[in-house]
Amino acid sequence: MNLPRGYLSYNQIRLYQNCPLKYYLFYVKEIQFPINDKIFLGIVFHAVLEYYFAKKIAGQELEKFQIIDRFSDQFQSMEDENPVMWESAKGKIKDRGIAFTRYFLNEMAPSIEPLMTEKELETTIPELGIKIKGVLDLVEQDFSITDFKTTTAKWSKSRISNSLLQMVIYKYLFEQNFGNVNPDLMYRIIYSKNAVGIRHQEVKIKSSDVSYDKMLKIIGYVAENISNGVFYENTSYMCGFCEYKNICKDYKKNIL
Numbered sequence: 001m002n003l004p005r006g007y008l009s010y011n012q013i014r015l016y017q018n019c020p021l022k023y024y025l026f027y028v029k030e031i032q033f034p035i036n037d038k039i040f041l042g043i044v045f046h047a048v049l050e051y052y053f054a055k056k057i058a059g060q061e062l063e064k065f066q067i068i069d070r071f072s073d074q075f076q077s078m079e080d081e082n083p084v085m086w087e088s089a090k091g092k093i094k095d096r097g098i099a100f101t102r103y104f105l106n107e108m109a110p111s112i113e114p115l116m117t118e119k120e121l122e123t124t125i126p127e128l129g130i131k132i133k134g135v136l137d138l139v140e141q142d143f144s145i146t147d148f149k150t151t152t153a154k155w156s157k158s159r160i161s162n163s164l165l166q167m168v169i170y171k172y173l174f175e176q177n178f179g180n181v182n183p184d185l186m187y188r189i190i191y192s193k194n195a196v197g198i199r200h201q202e203v204k205i206k207s208s209d210v211s212y213d214k215m216l217k218i219i220g221y222v223a224e225n226i227s228n229g230v231f232y233e234n235t236s237y238m239c240g241f242c243e244y245k246n247i248c249k250d251y252k253k254n255i256l
């Protein structure tokens with residue numbers, strides 16, 4: 001299979017499913033724009049979680065203010081490294097991230113027993129000959145797998161359903177690397193539109209929703225299309241939020 005990165009990840013598959021042309025522009029043409037502030041906040045928050053969990057795994061319990069300080073430092077250093085497209089005031093985004101971090105430390109962290117954090121796993125699917133990779137935010141001591149999300153509102157049923165593939169891939173990767181331990185799967189979603197009224201939602205994925213057959217079909221379909229250069233446009237309301245909206249028409253006529 002001729003894949004731009006030599007492997008597929010959930011993010012690649014989701015991007016291809018949303019718009020094959022957008023996948024082409026990002027992964028094949030490597031045209032990149034500054035990340036938006038929501039994605040930036042998620043990246044900084046995940047980096048702070050990794051720091052917190054790594055310390056806890058190593059037996060070090062840090063004071064809450066040290067983790068909050070870490071968020072501020074990380075926010076600054078990552079902004080220096082990555083151009084960000086600020087849609088809201090930078091100070092408001094930062095305050096929201098600090099509030100998320102404080103909420104996590106008070107309401108969520110005490111009951112979490114981490115075993116691994118930001119664990120990168122890969123495997124080659126024997127039936128397809130395709131390599132897949134994923135990074136697991138958190139594996140707990142009972143082998144349960146969590147993916148954290150930061151967002152503005154509670155996830156709807158359809159949002160959960162549309163995201164199932166990510167956790168199925170993570171379960172598959174975990175079992176291919178560590179054996180068939182049938183880990184529990186969970187999304188922990190922290191949400192609020194601003195720095196007050198933070199809430200979180202825990203979504204446990206039922207084993208009846210995990211289908212490796214369906215996962216293999218999707219991965220096989222996406223990989224085959226990418227290898228064959230099938231990158232048609234998928235216009236929808238999402239085009240209004242797409243960073244390629246002003247240039248994608250220039251590429252439409254040249255590809256399948």
Ligand code: SF4
Binds near residue numbers: 021
């Ligand atoms: S603007 Fe729409 S059609 Fe064009 S790349 Fe973005 S999502 Fe695809």
